[in-house]
Amino acid sequence: MRAALRLGAFDAERSWRPPELARLPAAPAAADHVEVMDELLAGLCAPGDTLVTRRPVDPDLLAALRGAGLAFAHHVVADGPGGAVEELFARDPAAPALLRDHRLVPYAVTPHVAALASSTPLPAVADVARVNSKTWSNDLVVDLGLPGAGVVVRSTAELARAVADAGFPAVVKDPYGVSGSGALEVGTPGVLRAVTRVLDRQVAGGARVELLVQPRYDKAHDLSGHGELAEDGTWRWLGVRAVHNRGFRYAGAGPADGARARFEPALRDAAAEVARRAFAEGYWGPLSIDAMVLADGALVPVLEVNARTSLGRLALELDRVLGDGALRCHLWQVELAVPPGTTTGHLVRALRRGGLLLGAGSGAGCSVLGGGVVGPPTARLHCALRCGPGELDAVRARVLASFEAAGARPRGTVHAA
Known part of the structure; x- marks a missing residue:
């Protein structure tokens, strides 16, 4: 090959x-x-x-x-x-x-x-676009009778009814939103009125409404399942990741160990059915399914479908390549406040000075992966953390200490799955 x-x-x-789709208000x-x-x-x-x-x-x-x-x-x-x-x-x-x-x-x-x-x-672009739509994945959830179905609305009147039925707070999603972009929590009737005003102005200008309304779930954990759908329809399950989100934004992923591992069989079964339906629509390629575990222990096995490469899939592959026996790999998105003149190279060298820069088979540590902007006064980038069971917090703290020695301080809440 x-x-x-x-x-x-x-x-x-x-x-x-x-x-022609109307857009939700957003930063x-x-x-x-x-x-x-x-x-x-x-x-x-x-x-x-x-x-x-x-x-x-x-x-x-x-x-x-x-x-x-x-x-x-x-x-x-x-x-x-x-x-x-x-x-x-x-x-x-x-x-x-x-x-x-x-x-x-x-x-x-x-x-x-x-x-x-x-x-x-x-696959044809039109087929890929259709399968990636939250409208398609929600229709699939409804058709399969799975928990977690929302309501697709096509007017502001339908939006108001669906939010009222879901109860405040509700979550309203653009069918092609991703990682927090195009998702809005509607917590009060006043917020709902403001959203409908924004949408009505766009409709008056010729736009059309298509949105997904879901309850704001009482969530315990986010999960993602991953596999590969071949051109002949053969489905290969690759595994599941535990995901950490900051609000609606992705913040990291890692092994689904402990209590979260027990959900993998149900996720694998749901993913196989999603793959079968996606192939029937004309899609093949990487396939990731977002899921969640609710506070009461119930599983929502299909929340959204990503018919493309995903950060969860990247986390899975990094664990395969950089994992070292009992040492597992976690993908971590970190935000820093950095002094003038700081570059990605400065952060890499800080890890090397701290004895934390990953080498092939070298034990616990960190590798900066890039995928972000280091532009003083802020930096946002992705890292791979490798550590043993129960060591994630300690390794992450050592990495942040190395960055701080180079003048870079963490911004906001620091998490890695």
């Missing part, structure tokens, strides 16, 4: 979302952070693979990744005006040779990816 060519923008949902997204998340695909690379990124990767970070056992070639797309990494790559003089010599393995199948894939079989 030819080596993989990995690339892809982490905001694929934007390309799938119909342009501006951090586009610069999303643009560099393609660095995280390094965690999925095998020796001989090539990673394509939109921006250059810090040399210290590249060296550290390779030292941890993530060996790959790297190509930065030729600079150009705007556009996703796939769009810029299509205009890159190096693209024809790289595509000829590799098999294209994208983060997600988008229109720009499809335009690149003349020799790589991929």
Whole structure:
């Protein structure tokens, strides 16, 4: 099999979302952070693979990744005006040779990816977009009679009724929202009125409403199940991750050990049915299913479906590659306050000075994975923490102490699953 060519923008949902859909009120997204998340695909690379990124990767970070056992070639797309990494790559003089010599393995199948894939079989973009919609996954939950079904609404009047039926607080989701973007908690009638006013103004301008309304569940744990759906429909279950979210935003993932491990059989069964339905819709490729355990111990096995690569899948693969016997790997998103002049390389070197920088088979420690912006006065990036059972908090504290020695202090609540 030819080596993989990995690339892809982490905001694929934007390309799938119909342009006429009305938008929920939201704070501006951090586009610069999303643009560099393609660095995280390094965690999925095998020796001989090539990673394509939109921006250059810090040399210290590249060296550290390779030292941890993530060996790959790297190509930065030729600079150009705007556009996703796939769009810029299509205009890159190096693209024809790289595509000829590799098999294209994208983060997600988008229109720009499809335009690149003349020799790589991929599912149709329309089928991928449909399966990624929360409308599709909610219809599936209803059809299967699973717990956790919401209500799809197509007008502000339906929205008001559905929120009233769910009770305050309720959660309203855009069908193509991701990691907190496009999800809004409606806690009072006043908030609901404000949301409907925003939507009504857009409808008056020609937009249409399509939203999912769910109760605000009393949640104990978030989980995600992962597998691979082959072009012939063969389904391969890969495993489950425990997920930590900060509000509606992703914050990390790790092994689903202890009490959470008992839910894997039910998640595996639900995922197999989701895969069967997704294949019937024309989709194949990576498939991840978000789930949750409620405070009363009940399992909601299908909350959302991600028919693309996901951070949970990345966490699973990192554990396979960087895990070392009893030492397991946790994916951690950390936010720091950093002094002027700080770069990703400074944080990598801080880990090395603290004796924590991961090497292949070197014991507990941390590897900075990138996938974020280190732009003083703040930094947001992803790390892989490797540690033994019960050691996560201690290793995380040592990592933060190393960062603080370099002048970088944690911002907000610090978590890793």
